[in-house]
Amino acid sequence: MTDIRRLDDCLSVRDGRLWIEEQDAVELVRRFGSPLFVVSEDQLRRNVRRFREAFARGWPDGPVKVMPAAKANWITAVQRVLASEGCGCDVYSAGELAVALKVGFEPQFISVNGVPKDDRHIRRSVEAGVRLTIDAEDELERIERAAAEAGKTAQVRLRLKPVLSGFIDASNFVPEGLVPTDIAAIAYKGGLSWNEIRAIVPRLRAAKHVELVGFHQHHGRHHPSTRYWEEQMRTYAAEIARTCELLGGYRPREIDIGGGFAIPRDPHNAATDYTAPAQLGALYALSRALQHLGSARRYAALAPLIDAVAMAPNDRPAPTIEAYAAACTATLRRELGRHGIPTAGVTLQLEPGRSIHGNAGIHLATVRALKSTERPIRWKIAALDTTEFWFTGGRYEHHLHDFRVANKADAPAVEKVDVVGRSCYGDRLMPTIRAPRLEVDDVFAFLDTGAYQEVSCSNFNAMPRPAAVLVTGAEAAVIRRRETEKDVFRRDEIPAHLRKGARR
Numbered sequence: 001m002t003d004i005r006r007l008d009d010c011l012s013v014r015d016g017r018l019w020i021e022e023q024d025a026v027e028l029v030r031r032f033g034s035p036l037f038v039v040s041e042d043q044l045r046r047n048v049r050r051f052r053e054a055f056a057r058g059w060p061d062g063p064v065k066v067m068p069a070a071k072a073n074w075i076t077a078v079q080r081v082l083a084s085e086g087c088g089c090d091v092y093s094a095g096e097l098a099v100a101l102k103v104g105f106e107p108q109f110i111s112v113n114g115v116p117k118d119d120r121h122i123r124r125s126v127e128a129g130v131r132l133t134i135d136a137e138d139e140l141e142r143i144e145r146a147a148a149e150a151g152k153t154a155q156v157r158l159r160l161k162p163v164l165s166g167f168i169d170a171s172n173f174v175p176e177g178l179v180p181t182d183i184a185a186i187a188y189k190g191g192l193s194w195n196e197i198r199a200i201v202p203r204l205r206a207a208k209h210v211e212l213v214g215f216h217q218h219h220g221r222h223h224p225s226t227r228y229w230e231e232q233m234r235t236y237a238a239e240i241a242r243t244c245e246l247l248g249g250y251r252p253r254e255i256d257i258g259g260g261f262a263i264p265r266d267p268h269n270a271a272t273d274y275t276a277p278a279q280l281g282a283l284y285a286l287s288r289a290l291q292h293l294g295s296a297r298r299y300a301a302l303a304p305l306i307d308a309v310a311m312a313p314n315d316r317p318a319p320t321i322e323a324y325a326a327a328c329t330a331t332l333r334r335e336l337g338r339h340g341i342p343t344a345g346v347t348l349q350l351e352p353g354r355s356i357h358g359n360a361g362i363h364l365a366t367v368r369a370l371k372s373t374e375r376p377i378r379w380k381i382a383a384l385d386t387t388e389f390w391f392t393g394g395r396y397e398h399h400l401h402d403f404r405v406a407n408k409a410d411a412p413a414v415e416k417v418d419v420v421g422r423s424c425y426g427d428r429l430m431p432t433i434r435a436p437r438l439e440v441d442d443v444f445a446f447l448d449t450g451a452y453q454e455v456s457c458s459n460f461n462a463m464p465r466p467a468a469v470l471v472t473g474a475e476a477a478v479i480r481r482r483e484t485e486k487d488v489f490r491r492d493e494i495p496a497h498l499r500k501g502a503r504r
């Protein structure tokens, strides 16, 4: 486990209990129920300010706008905090656009990304005067038509997809870790390839209701290193330059570098421990080899091995926001200059998602049952009242979140346990981790769960989803209420012939 203090967090340990800002996590559960998503307002604001200040230091040429990705946490109150902090907003869907407009982001700093976009979404974007990012060949004509009908000029950016030919480390997006990042990035659906850019540019130059204001790119979190960002900026600058040339000497006013900066404790892929397959392979081979000894002796030989296999959250911090900013700005400025693209007056935009929201959120859940097997091998299970279906955002990325037992935050880890959830699947939230001695009613705090988790909860097993609260110093308020059973069934309809009393 990483030292909470080391990462300048909203978290602290006081008298053996975990606090978030000025709130005792266990008290939050007592007051608002379990399980619970908790967001720290102060951490959100601090993350935004650090990004803004660090990038502004490296980009003296023009304004810097932090435009956090709404998809990471689109709860209205959370978006309101970001709008009040002077941010812009990266939105993907019509729903995210609705919340962005509602909470008051300036339309010119709302970046509508994603593919495919439907015509209604395009029309609404044009009417609202937000930035549309062109991410498919046919979008240009659809935007042109919508703008003509609305009597407006649509401001657009081209989403470029430079080939990251100089970065061939294994992509973390592929859990097996066997695919070079440059290839994985080509396979990702976002962005316009060079052949697509060449097809669009002449049509863009002829468009009457569309104005190109700049460029966009987003590759995502393939790798946490600053080297990966340097390669993104190097290739982005080159792609910008050749697109400008194709456009007849065009000069961008806005350059958006997207998101994908790692969360400081970086839970990404921590659940994919590459040593595990080797350990499990050895266990399997030994198990087969010992079969002839009879089951008692086989178990006696295997038990210490099984005891030794354990997983642990990542304890290697990601680069700091300042390190990312220095790497990005220095490379982008140098490379644009080298290609003859002036940076004076250009607005630099960035769209961090996980790195704004991740460490601003914790998920609290309570131990409801403990199960143990003594023979023939020792196995212990702690069943919590949460589920992997309320962590699906992180499951896709093989997160293994760092954690604290909130009411035993200073207690040493003395036993190995499988922390499981309540759904009918195996629901192994944290397989074979080392934890303090556990009791029913202990409260687990899953750290760094502020991004992509609450917003991807599902109703599997007809389970009502948890509440979310915002902590502001010593205050805490519900920002998304706990679902009821009625909520779970609110979209269901019964056809007439199945209604009670209907004749067949």
Ligand SMILES: Cc1ncc(COP(=O)(O)O)c(C=O)c1O
Binding pocket: 069, 072, 090, 113, 114, 218, 220, 221, 258, 259, 260, 261, 351, 352, 353, 354, 355
């Ligand atoms: C266009 C765009 N910008 C920003 C982000 C945020 O990425 P991250 O949360 O990795 O910072 C995403 C995520 O998919 C995205 O698609």
